[in-house]
Amino acid sequence: MNLDALLAAAVHAGASDIHLKLGRPPLIRLDGAVTPLEGPELTEEDLDSCLRALTAVAPQRYERRAVVELADIPGGYGWVFPKAEHANVGVGAWQSAGPQLREHLARLCAAHGLEPDSLTELRGHRLPLRRPGTPVAGERALLVGDAAGLIDPVSGDGMYECFVSSRLAAAAILDLLAGRTATLAPYAAALDAELGSLHRASWQLKQALDRWPRASWRLARSALVWRTVERLLLGDLASPREQHGLARAPLRALALLGR
Numbered sequence: 001m002n003l004d005a006l007l008a009a010a011v012h013a014g015a016s017d018i019h020l021k022l023g024r025p026p027l028i029r030l031d032g033a034v035t036p037l038e039g040p041e042l043t044e045e046d047l048d049s050c051l052r053a054l055t056a057v058a059p060q061r062y063e064r065r066a067v068v069e070l071a072d073i074p075g076g077y078g079w080v081f082p083k084a085e086h087a088n089v090g091v092g093a094w095q096s097a098g099p100q101l102r103e104h105l106a107r108l109c110a111a112h113g114l115e116p117d118s119l120t121e122l123r124g125h126r127l128p129l130r131r132p133g134t135p136v137a138g139e140r141a142l143l144v145g146d147a148a149g150l151i152d153p154v155s156g157d158g159m160y161e162c163f164v165s166s167r168l169a170a171a172a173i174l175d176l177l178a179g180r181t182a183t184l185a186p187y188a189a190a191l192d193a194e195l196g197s198l199h200r201a202s203w204q205l206k207q208a209l210d211r212w213p214r215a216s217w218r219l220a221r222s223a224l225v226w227r228t229v230e231r232l233l234l235g236d237l238a239s240p241r242e243q244h245g246l247a248r249a250p251l252r253a254l255a256l257l258g259r
């Protein structure tokens with residue numbers, strides 16, 4: 001059964017309501033009286049397809065918009081990201097908040113008018129985080145991406161770090177194979193040169209947000225900090241430490257809160 005066609009028929013007839021019940025044709029309310037529409041009785045599949053159509057996310061709703069819900073889930077955030085054919089809805093938090101994640105997800109769904117039961121491919125993963133100084137390379141072995149724990153501790157992103165570390169790992173392996181280096185150890189220094197500063201700043205921000213959420217959040221959402229975030233996302237800055245001038249003041253304050 002096509003819900004759009006049913007709605008069109010009801011509107012055409014001037015109905016105020018539609019009533020759908022298993023084993024009966026669709027009913028419409030006309031001037032207060034309920035009357036059946038002409039057609040076959042509704043099957044379970046008919047009702048199922050109507051429910052799916054009603055709870056599906058309209059593509060226009062999240063088109064060109066990524067929603068990030070901050071300051072709601074301790075140690076994490078909720079998101080709704082648009083994809084070509086669907087929306088990606090999720091929540092992340094401290095590992096200790098794992099048992100409450102389903103409740104957070106249900107609240108996020110409710111806030112966005114989504115039916116939790118309509119979510120498909122629901123799954124959870126632990127994000128591996130590396131503390132600065134944890135080894136990532138030995139003489140003949142190295143770790144990249146999530147295996148090296150390169151996830152950003154604030155945003156939880158790891159794709160960029162995965163690509164950067166893979167590029168540096170390939171260069172280190174080629175150097176070793178060509179005899180230009182004796183071990184893979186230079187990979188660790190190269191990784192630190194490209195990602196270390198950004199990750200140290202992220203750890204400081206994470207610690208600041210975890211310990212002093214209100215003060216840190218107030219600073220983090222100031223226009224000066226957002227300018228730095230913008231420049232980081234655009235690739236103009238490799239790390240917040242490269243920011244100069246007045247914009248450094250709130251960054252310094254956040255670094256102090258994160259010590």
Ligand SMILES: Cc1cc2nc3c(=O)[nH]c(=O)nc-3n(C[C@H](O)[C@H](O)[C@H](O)COP(=O)(O)OP(=O)(O)OC[C@H]3O[C@@H](n4cnc5c(N)ncnc54)[C@H](O)[C@@H]3O)c2cc1C
Nearest residue numbers: 090124125126127144145146147151156157158159160162
């Ligand atoms: C829910 C969630 C949302 C995320 N959202 C974002 C985001 O929006 N942006 C972002 O940048 N990052 C995001 N990340 C993080 C990002 O997905 C990872 O950091 C990134 O995929 C890491 O890439 P990787 O290649 O290191 O590891 P993986 O993508 O985990 O790849 C490792 C591969 O190795 C395979 N494998 C494992 N063991 C073996 C074995 N013994 N033999 C052969 N193959 C094996 C695995 O099957 C897997 O395919 C998210 C992560 C999660 C969990």
